[in-house]
Amino acid sequence: MKKNKLLAFVLAAALGASMLAACGSSGSSTAAGDGASTAAGETAYKDTITIATGSDQNYMDGQMNNTNDDYLRACYSQLVRRSADNELVGDLAESWEVSEDGCTWTFHLKKGVKFHSGKELTSADVKASYDRLLDTENPVRYSSLATGYISECKVVDDYTVQLITPSPIAPFLANLTHRSNLILNADYIEKYGADLGLTAESVDGTGPYKLASWDREQEMVLERFDDYFGGAVPTKTIDILIVSDANARQVALETGEVDMTTVASSEVPTLKDKEGIKIWSFGSIGAHGLQFNCAHEYLSDTRLRQAVSYAIDRQAIIDALYSDVGEVACTAPVNPLVWGYHDFGVIEQDQDKARELMAEAGYPDGFEFSIMVYTNYNKSLETCEMIVSDLAEVGITATIETVDNATFNSSMGSRSTPGEDFPWGMFFMGYGAGTADCDEGLRRIWETSPDGNNNNNYGWYSNAEVDELLNAAASEMDEEARLELYKQAQQILYIDDPAAVWTNDRLTIWASSDKLEGLKLNVNKVIFWDELRCAE
Structure with a gap:
């Protein structure tokens, strides 16, 4: 029409x-x-x-979609979800409990829930959805993510289902809010196979x-x-x-x-x-920043990454580019709405400290690198232009290379050698914890890649202490202890051994009549x- x-x-x-x-x-x-x-x-x-x-959705199937969640959840539901107030609440699950060893989560489904086709939802649909998600022989897009924290789905009765974890998983409920956990009709999984979610006819949810x-x-x-x-x-x-x-x-x-x-x-x-016209602004889990290529000739040195960090006037960037929409400077490696966030404050520009660090690293007269910028990120080019100017004041020469979508995406792909086909010293990125929890917001991006490829760790960051802290936090069931582990990890990522220069926490903005x-x-x-x- x-x-x-x-x-x-x-x-x-x-x-x-x-x-x-x-x-x-x-x-x-x-x-x-x-x-x-x-x-x-x-x-x-x-x-x-x-x-x-x-932009359109590439799949109307949460196990395959990697565009956004905007309209998937109009059609589908899941066991638990995040409310508009960012609380974890039941969706298809009426209630749940976890076993004493923390490895068996039992969910009691609401009765009488119907798919759009008229079929009643039962545990069989939940099991079929998770069996498909966990099938490593025929993986969907998020199989590797899910198999990291779910080992099996069991049916207890028509309205009771269990998810088994290989060990206690502290962010388990937060992980279940990811789009890959949207529940599918078992009959449609069988009928459409890999084509599920590609046409209107293949979509049957309970939303x-x-x-x-x-x-x-x-x-x-x-x-x-x-x-x-x-x-x-x-x-x-x-x-x-x-x-x-x-x-x-x-x-x-x-x-x-x-x-x-x-x-x-x-x-x-x-x-x-x-x-x-009315403008609607909402808090989000997103942030913008420039990530370091830690395999770079110069930026593999922690001291030179710190020098770059201290050379930048973050507040000036906010005042010039983002304050008119209400966005503020980052104060941590994750957005304040992500569970586990700790407020370290805005890193203040300190050009003298930047010069001291450069001299200590053996480059008192400066060094140079290029910055990759994909301009579809809002104000990314303008941000980088201001950063280039700041760096020049301490003798660091940075040049900007703008790239198209295809170049950006291909450069982020898995590389078996650190720095392979990646000449840039920094690159502009968007950051967000899809589960609104530090486990996904930190471990997925900054953990040393376990298989030798970069996976989501595009800048080849590797710090053994960060790895240890993030893995300990993933299984720490005491919330206060877990918060302390995340605080220590963020201190390293943000200040002591910086993985990126985070600039602004993002808002989600809509305009309407x-x-x-x-x-x-x-x-x-x-x-x-x-x-x-x-x-x-």
């Missing part, structure tokens, strides 16, 4: 800033309308909310919406599932338009063609003062649909 409209958005965006201003006037008029009432004092709401988003249609890279339509176990949501249809051009999304919002859209933080100053109500997100950017509606 929306292909012509999508084309119109792109054409409108191409007209430039003057046309944007004109469209803004039109959009303000549309968004600021009186709103219809069904009766005195009663507001009429739309049956359909139209959303513009920058508040069912996937009615999907025209890839164009449009996804979600229809309310009235038998949703959490209660029917207020808006009947969610129409999701895939609009890669940010200007086109902005035009669509301003003209009233869409009700809400994802926006980059750089767009906020333009939109926040427009009549009829001011008639939109009830938008809620958790720290993983997951939309909650139970109150979302839009006045006519």
Whole structure:
């Protein structure tokens, strides 16, 4: 239905800033309308909310999807989830308990939960989902992640299931909130195999919406599932338009063609003062920064990495580039909303200390390296330009090389030799703990790669003490003791043997018509649909 409209958005965006201003006037008029009432004092709401988003889902299957969680959870549920307040709560599980040895987790399922096909959910579906996830002979995208903390799924009865761990896993419930734990229909696993989640017909979840249609890279339509176990949501249809051009999304919002859209933080100053537009900001688990290539000729030396860190004025970067949207300087290697975070404060610029460290390392006159920048990260180029200027003041010569998406992704791939095909000394990255726990937020990225490949440790960071602390924390069931282990590990990663220069903690930002109500997100950017509606 929306292909012509999508084309119109792109054409409108191409007209430039003057046309944007004109469209803004039109959009303000549309968004600021009186709103219809069904009766005195009663507001009429739309049956359909139209959303513009920058990218499509590659799979509507949590075990294969690696794009985002934005719409997966509209269709699927899981044993436990994170609430909008970042609390771990039951979803399909009514209750659970763990055995005395910490290795058997028993979940009691809610009864009467229905898939969109009408089939009732039972333990057999949970087991089939986990058997597929844990199958190392035919692995899905997240098999290696899951097999690290789950060894087996057992059925006790139709509404009771057990997950067995090889040892006590402290962040076990947090790990279960990852998208790979979304529960699939056992019949659909058998019917569609590797094609599950590639078409609307192959998607059968227990979430508040069912996937009615999907025209890839164009449009996804979600229809309310009235038998949703959490209660029917207020808006009947969610129409999701895939609009890669940010200007086109902005035009669509301003003209009233869409009700809400994802926006980059750089767009906020333009939109926040427009009549009829509302900006929604949510805390997230994300951060931005520049990671060190620890296999680099110079930056393999801890002292030179420290020199780079102390040479940078982080607060100046925030003031110049991020403060207008409310983002703040990082104070740790993880975002404050990640469990296990410790506040070390912003690392203050200290050029004298940077010079001392360079002299101690044998490079009093400086050294040089290049920085890889993928500019799809918000304000990444501007951030790096400011950092290059700071480094020059202490005699460090850094040059910037911008790369496209293909180059960035290929350079991050597994390399069997540290530094192989990777000439850059630093590279701009986004960081986030998908489980909102330091285990995934630290160990997955900074642990010495156990198989000799870089895996997610793209900069080849290796510190035996960090490895020991993070592995101890993963099995430490006492929360206070676990927090202390993470504090020690973060001290090393952030200051003593820096793995990166973290710059800004991220916000998730949406823009909408001011008639939109009830938008809620958790720290993983997951939309909650139970109150979302839009006045006519």
